[in-house]
Amino acid sequence: MSKKVKAAIIGPGNIGTDLLMKAMRSEFIEPVWMVGVEAESPGLRRAKEMGLKTTADGVDGMLPSMKADGVQICFDATSAYVHAENSRKVNEQGAVMIDLTPAAIGPFCVPPVNLAEAVAARAMNVNMVTCGGQATIPLVAAVSRVQAVSYGEIVATVSSKSAGPGTRKNIDEFTRTTASGIERVGGAASGKAIIVINPAEPPLIMRDTVHCLTVDEPDQEAITRSVLAMIAEVQQYVPGYTLKNGPVFDGKRVSIYMEVEGLGDFLPKYAGNLDIMTAAGLRTAELYAREILAGNFVPNAA
């Protein structure tokens, strides 16, 4: 595979840098731009050392040349507050936006559940829900594809060190966006999300619990099979996605206990919550890239 689709990463922080390291290994994506807002940012410096073009003037710094540079996919790893503006600008230049912030202005994308659908819809902006959503919605969907789920609930426990200032300042975004994803992508009639931050040292690996209440008595064998198959799907891009216990069946309750260890590219391994976001974002971009390379999709300004 010689040809790749060129991409830009907006936001040279922990997430953006981890994403860059993963993208450098991609068969389908070639990162060419890193966009920041602080000239002193170590993330920008690192990207420059890795051969990317960089700017500290935000998206505006890249806009004049992004088309000439062939950028067709952008990742936004900044914050929900600036995302809509970033997205509008890069869309105008004919690039698809993959949104890693909780802004959620585009359709939700959880790769093993609805990636193909999102790409087939040719959406110019897709949202990666939340870290807890990426870690749990596949399992809600694994239950709901077997039988109707009246209620899906997830509890994401993350280490203090992996919960950044953006998440902390706006923790309600996490609970709301994740709950909405449990319903819209996970297929539960109603959804609830809980996040717990634990400061223990050494930092704990991200833990996720998924509880589903089924409408009828759960088909234990079919659900177990579906859950195990879904875990294998996620493991294709997050190898440390591990079933710890379950599915446990208790009446109509189905509970699944997971641990998510990251690859440790730039972020530490315990920060599986951040790793699963960057891995899911890249996986989404790769499917777009394959469609673009195959000539099935030409992103352009609507």
Next chain:
Amino acid sequence: MDLKGKKITVHDMCLRDGMHPKRHQITVAQMVDIAKAMDEAGIPLIEVTHGDGLGGASVNYGFPAATDEEYLTAVCKEMKNTKVSALLLPGIGTVDHLKMAVDCGISTIRIATHCTEADVSEQHLTMASQIKGLDRVGFLMMAHMIEAEELVTQLKLMEGFGANCVYITDSAGYMLPDDVSSRVALARAELRPETELGFHGHHNMAMGIANSLAAVEAGANRIDGSLAGLGAGAGNTPLEVFVAVCERMGVETGVDLFKAMDIAEDKIVPMMDHLVRVDRDALTLGYAGVYSSFLLFAKRSAQKYNLSSRDILVELGRRRTVGGQEDMIEDLALDMARARGTI
């Protein structure tokens, strides 16, 4: 200890923390009946919600007999002098719940975070500050897990976000009086003089009264308790006992002691599903420093997987679990049962 002449505000927890031993099944009618009696007894402030605060209704923590909105609406409209508070844990409840509770008629919102994570309360305390006349409390849970200096740094964050009162919360009932004194005294010295300071105890080591007195001596002016101690673990500081001690020591609470005793004896104790006391497991919570509402979850998992609930609780303490990690209990019990070859 000379506390003579001090004035404090006692805050009853029966209808919130007391939801834990009741598995969140206190009915609206029971809440209204108890709240009215507390109003009569001169208890100035009572807390009403799911045990885990607004939005706590869940598989993880338990589904309550009624919604927060139903409880709050029913209680608030019956109160003559008593004010009503609601608890909110960011990560479980959102500002939408906060607005709902304000519309129901609460006068106090308490935003609770783990002791090291005060910054997740910014969104909620900031919003609460924009609501005219709302009493805003920052509530740092599991405060035994960090030293006084670090705790005060976190309390100051909450003060900065707009809390007019901050709490040191012994969620595990682990603290001894000196632990309370050192933390409260440093907080009192470092916070703004107008910022109120509170202490919330659990009775797992039977230190509820002693710790609350230590808090008052060191400068706290709000004390949480619950009549007959109805609360998670071995319960909260038994409020009627605390009021009696305060009377003997010349501390003013404004509460009618005999009426408070009668509510405890005639209404709260008969309502208990099990006697809330320092049993083996509750003592283990205090001894091992474990979040008090884990008690019944550990007992249930122990029974289901044929394990010792004390072993489960000790391990939860060793792993430094924090409030809200109830989902860890069944997960851990499964690991323990597998290690023993019983599943």
